[in-house]
Amino acid sequence: MDTPVVHRRHFLIGAAGVAVASTVPGMGGLAFAQEAIGTQAPTTPLPDYASWKKPEAMIVHTELTLETRRPFIGTSSVVPSNILFVRNNLEPPDSAIVADADAWEVAFEGVAQPRTMTVRELKQLGIATVPTVLQCSGNGRGLFDHEASGSPWLTGAAGCVVWSGVPLRAVVDALGGVAEGARFVTNTGGEVIPEGIDANEVLVERSVPIENVDTIILAWEMNGEPVPLAHGGPLRVIVPGYYGVNNVKYVKRIAFTEAESEADIQQTGYRVRPVGESGAPDQPSMWQMKVKSWVTHPVVETPSGPIQIHGVAFGGINPVQRVEVSTDDGQSWQEAQLLDPDLGRYAWRSFVLPVELPSGTYSITSRATDSEGNVQEQTTEPNHRGYDYSGWDRLAVEVTVL
Amino acid sequence: MDTPVVHRRHFLIGAAGVAVASTVPGMGGLAFAQEAIGTQAPTTPLPDYASWKKPEAMIVHTELTLETRRPFIGTSSVVPSNILFVRNNLEPPDSAIVADADAWEVAFEGVAQPRTMTVRELKQLGIATVPTVLQCSGNGRGLFDHEASGSPWLTGAAGCVVWSGVPLRAVVDALGGVAEGARFVTNTGGEVIPEGIDANEVLVERSVPIENVDTIILAWEMNGEPVPLAHGGPLRVIVPGYYGVNNVKYVKRIAFTEAESEADIQQTGYRVRPVGESGAPDQPSMWQMKVKSWVTHPVVETPSGPIQIHGVAFGGINPVQRVEVSTDDGQSWQEAQLLDPDLGRYAWRSFVLPVELPSGTYSITSRATDSEGNVQEQTTEPNHRGYDYSGWDRLAVEVTVL
Structure with missing residues (x-):
């Protein structure tokens, strides 16, 4: 063939x-x-x-x-914690902060009764559990043709994990509600800022639209354990459906603000623009994730006979509706089966397609559609920083059937 | 008070x-x-x-x-693998068997075309994922008054984990169907039998009713990783809704049989009978689990103010419908909220009840009801081997509110 x-x-x-x-x-x-x-x-x-x-x-x-x-x-x-990707913008803080996790303090601002609360106090206010896809904005950067700065991630800067924590809405209600005029939730990470530089250059502080107040949770548990330091413990902001960077680690301040953060990471970083252009606040921010899927098996070679092609698919803020699989580089498609369990709209879903292929080499890929009818794109236009290559063309694997 | x-x-x-x-x-x-x-x-x-x-x-x-x-x-x-309980009936086999997991062989008998298959071959036949509660038959033994032999488990010989593998039905179909007259699926573990003793005395071989052929999976993956040796890798039989012992580890033989296994573990072991009686095949076998729940927080003491009482609940082969919580030793009950995600009928469900309690000491417990209206029992009658104490009376925790 x-x-x-x-x-x-x-x-x-x-x-x-x-x-x-x-x-x-x-x-x-x-x-x-x-x-x-x-x-x-x-x-x-x-x-x-x-x-x-x-x-x-x-x-x-x-x-x-x-x-x-x-x-x-x-x-x-669910992706087990011991194989979940890690992407930190700065060195993580000292591990002492997770040894006494309940004592960690978070300042709440832009609410009727601003105050600082400990994790211990937050645990008294409510509990919600939500599985989400955590995906780095640069996942797939290695698939672009141009040289974009940052790690050349392939598919593995993503995972689906289960978070437990307090709904932000419950905290806001306990603090008398959101201050008038607020349009963003602005979350500040607890990393230590190196001395002698303008904090805004490195501060991990991200703003997301205030509508997320009803889906955000402040998580102290990931996959059934206290959130490890590598993943943002003692407390991490989880913005379901949003790129990883918005899920601020070691969060020390949560503010309802009229404007977006002044930090570079918000103003000019994580902005989608053509190759060669500088980042600016009027460009789209890396907030909601796109519909995306990829095959995880087989990836290199496989014996001939029946083959179970499987992979993962997600829709960002929307649940996945269907996944198609192609074994001929996108010329034809077959509908895959979505596997249970369905962990909810923000999780990814495993899919499987049984096929029989004669010996040869195949380009195998998948294409997801979300509940709103958004279809995974065929190719991703280059963007300066190489954000989120989601095209099914280059997410394909070349597989030799023996 | x-x-x-x-x-x-x-x-x-x-x-x-x-x-x-x-x-x-x-x-x-x-x-x-x-x-x-x-x-x-x-x-x-x-x-x-x-x-x-x-x-x-x-x-x-x-x-x-x-x-x-x-x-x-x-x-x-989901309970992460690194805190999941372990209960082995014999020493686990050499860890070499998980190093080359795909080469592990399983003999299929009592089918039209009996043969031995490797895990590699099984992976070609189909994939299903199912979260289940894994619970040792003796979970809660430590809560009985009588001296029953075996580990005095409290609540922790149980966990909810996610399994992936091939549906047994798919294997049976590939082997031409079940032989006539079969009434049981009989599964044999791959433990090494010590020399010089009657194998039936120690053989880990369990039979379950053949109806389970449509729900059993042969799992090579647990919580997103290859099944560890401690939990039955390379391949474990998962009988959703059934006590742990039926979920045979390192399975090396799967037979459709007219009679139950001759092994002691089936004939006389895991039989429910009054204290002092010997085990016999006419007594109920530890197959389907009962509806059960318990509180996991708080367990000892907690600051006064708002308290989020939470725990886990499951219904064996039926999904949990509701959970009530009592803070006064069962005199009064309040309906708890079932937390998402719902991982399906065989999984456990977390529940939460927010309360405010003045300083004092409280007996806090929970009572689950499944979709068939089965209500968790108040107390569990003593049985010789101390199997599955499920009564909400002794599953209670005494908590001091400071």
Whole structure:
């Protein structure tokens, strides 16, 4: 059979843990595949704060960016904490803050009765549990052709996890309601700001539209355990359906504000714009996620006979309605089965399609549609920072059926 | 206020990891509480095959029985693998079997075309994902008054986890269907049988009614990772809604049989009978679980003010319909809220009830009702082996509101 030729750039992880582009046809695909399945030992050791991760499942891009290798994602909907990706904008704070998690303090501002509350107090106000997809804005950056700064994530800067905490609405109600004129929820991370620089240059402070007040939870539990430091413990803001950066870690201040944060990360960072343009506040912010899916098995080669193609799909703020799978580079599509359990609108859903393929090489990919009829795009237009490549074209895997 | 006096026996874990009954009123409650919250360091180290568990969360009864301390269960529905209880009937096999999981072989008998299949082959036949409550038959044994042999589990020989694997139905269909006359699915564990003894004395082989062929899955994945050795990897039989013992680990043989297994574990073990009687095949087998719930927070003491009482509830083969909570030893009840996500009929559901209690001591307990109207019992009649204490009376916690 004809092997579909897929033009794309692939990455090898070099000795220093730095991504190196490979443009050799064929070789690129193989390198991509080997890197993805973890046949190479990690080239950089896990950082101390994440030393409890499963090393063979992780690509260590830098000390602050750890990716989950594609085929380590299973079909159980929930991604276990020990293989979940990590992306920190700054060094995490000292681990002492999770040793006495209930004592962590958060300042609430822009409410009728502003005050500081401890996690211990927040735990008295209410409980909600919500599974969400956590996805870095730069997930898929490695699939763009242009050189965008940041880690060259493939698919593994994403995972679906279960959060428990207090609904922000319950806290706001306890504090007398939101101050008049507020249009944003502005959340500040508890990272230590290095001395001698303008705090706004590095401060992790993100604003999201105030409508999210009814879905945000302040989470002290992830996947049934206290939120680990690597994932934002003692307390993390969870904005369901929004990119990871909005889910501020070690949150120390929650403010209802009239304007967006003055921090660079809000004003000019995480802004979608053409390649070569500078970031500016009038460009779209990386808030709500797009509909997206990808295949997690098979990814390299598989015996002939029956094959269960499976993967994950999500719709950002909308539930996934359907997933189609193509084994011929998008020329034809078959409807996949969505697997139970359905963890809710903000979670991802596993899908499976049983096929029988003769020996050969196939470009296998998936295309999700959400409940509003939004269809996963075929290709993602380049954007300066290489945010969220969601096109089913380059999310495809080249699989050899033996 | 009056402190309700709860007559019950409590356990201290002694230096040898052996449970010691405490009958000192007051002291018993305190010991129970301290033991439950994990203020005591583990007295027995974790066994090698489970060394990756979180030590402070586990009560090590023996090398083969590890219990989750009650307040380590959160509100996220899924119990993370590193705090899930362990109960093995025999030493687990060598860990080499999980290192090459796909090569593990299972013999299928009592089908039209009997044969042996590898996990690799099973993975080609289909995929289903099902969250289930895994609960040891002896969970709650420590709450009975009589001395029943076995570990004195409190509430922590139970957890809710997500399994992925192939539906047994898909395998049976691939093998030409079930042989005529079969009434049971009989599953044999892959433990090494010590030499010089009658295999039936120790063989882990359990039969369940054949109706379960449509719900059983053969799981290679638990909570999104390959099933660890401690939990039955490479392949475990999952019989949703059934006690743990039926969920045979390292399964090496799956047979459709006319009669139940000849192994003692089926014939005389796991049979419910009055105290003092021997086990016999005409007594009820520990198959389907009962409706049950318990409070996981607060368990010892809590500051006054608003309190979020939370816990877990399940209905065996039926979904939980409602949970009520009492703070006065069962004299009055209030309806609790069932938390999302709903992971399906075989999972447990977290519940929460916000209350305000003045300073004092309270007996707090919960009572679940399943979709068929079955109500959790008030007390559990003694049975010889101390199986599944489910009464809301002794599952209560004594809590001091400061």
